[in-house]
Amino acid sequence: MSDVLELVDVSVVRDGRALVEQVSWSVAEGERWIILGPNGAGKTTLLNIASSYLFPSTGTVQILGEKLGGVDVFELRPRIGMASAALSEKLPRSQTVLQTVLTAAYGMTATWQESYDDVDEDRAKAFLDRLGMSEYLERRFGTLSEGERKRTQIARAMMTDPELLLLDEPAAGLDLGGREDLVRRLGRLARDPYAPSMIMVTHHVEEIPAGFTHVLMIRQGKVLAAGPIETELTSRNLSLCFGLPLVLDRSGDRWTAQGLPMSQT
Numbered sequence: 358m359s360d361v362l363e364l365v366d367v368s369v370v371r372d373g374r375a376l377v378e379q380v381s382w383s384v385a386e387g388e389r390w391i392i393l394g395p396n397g398a399g400k401t402t403l404l405n406i407a408s409s410y411l412f413p414s415t416g417t418v419q420i421l422g423e424k425l426g427g428v429d430v431f432e433l434r435p436r437i438g439m440a441s442a443a444l445s446e447k448l449p450r451s452q453t454v455l456q457t458v459l460t461a462a463y464g465m466t467a468t469w470q471e472s473y474d475d476v477d478e479d480r481a482k483a484f485l486d487r488l489g490m491s492e493y494l495e496r497r498f499g500t501l502s503e504g505e506r507k508r509t510q511i512a513r514a515m516m517t518d519p520e521l522l523l524l525d526e527p528a529a530g531l532d533l534g535g536r537e538d539l540v541r542r543l544g545r546l547a548r549d550p551y552a553p554s555m556i557m558v559t560h561h562v563e564e565i566p567a568g569f570t571h572v573l574m575i576r577q578g579k580v581l582a583a584g585p586i587e588t589e590l591t592s593r594n595l596s597l598c599f600g601l602p603l604v605l606d607r608s609g610d611r612w613t614a615q616g617l618p619m620s621q622t
């Protein structure tokens with residue numbers, strides 16, 4: 358299996374402070390990674406590197422076999438699908454859901470013409486259907502609920518048939534039903550052998566979909582643990598990562614975590 362992402366000794370320094378420090382990490386083709394860590398740990402910074410939008414201060418990065426700095430990022434970016442709150446803000450609120458997904462095929466956020474190939478339209482509809490958005494094709498993006506917006510964005514990220522799919526906190530802001538619906542859909546995607554390699558950022562173990570295979574835990578810019586979920590996602594690692602005693606539980610293929618009662622801390 359070849360690597361879709363390889364970071365060697367990567368640091369990002371801003372104003373004399375390391376946002377991520379000496380990170381070495383590789384993601385092989387077909388793997389589904391969770392990046393887990395507290396607020397400000399450096400998760401989005403890692404995702405911005407993986408999407409080729411951020412160059413490290415030191416260290417080397419290879420994305421889909423191309424070395425960052427030695428490749429035209431405009432050729433690389435269509436091969437990477439990304440869904441994040443920052444990207445969502447750039448999408449025009451007046452565009453329909455279908456247009457929002459279709460524009461991704463042309464590497465744009467807004468429509469510049471109304472004619473798209475039928476084949477693109479069929480693809481966009483198929484992805485929206487997979488995300489449970491068939492009923493919303495003509496709805497304006499700005500009128501969607503948070504959950505509907507997230508699902509539209511994931512369909513959009515799939516539109517270029519990416520080899521690497523990056524999801525930054527896809528379940529943030531969703532209610533319990535919305536979260537469970539999204540986690541189930543992501544689980545289905547993760548188990549699809551034809552789906553791209555995936556990296557998903559989250560703060561919560563409850564949001565880890567079934568089918569995700571690996572976890573990277575980060576705290577204050579440094580990697581605490583990285584490897585298969587089965588071995589690395591432990592109460593000990595989670596406690597170190599979030600800085601308080603936590604008990605991790607597994608029920609079937611899903612996870613929960615809670616702090617120890619005060620009397621035991």
Ligand SMILES: Nc1ncnc2c1ncn2[C@@H]1O[C@H](COP(=O)(O)OP(=O)(O)OP(=O)(O)O)[C@@H](O)[C@H]1O
Pocket residue numbers: 371372376394395396397398399400401402403560
């Ligand atoms: N351009 C910048 N200049 C200075 N500091 C920055 C810059 N971008 C991010 N940071 C800081 O780097 C740290 C890591 O940020 P990052 O967004 O990667 O964290 P995160 O783990 O994704 O956090 P959250 O869970 O809160 O979204 C934070 O302390 C943030 O304030």
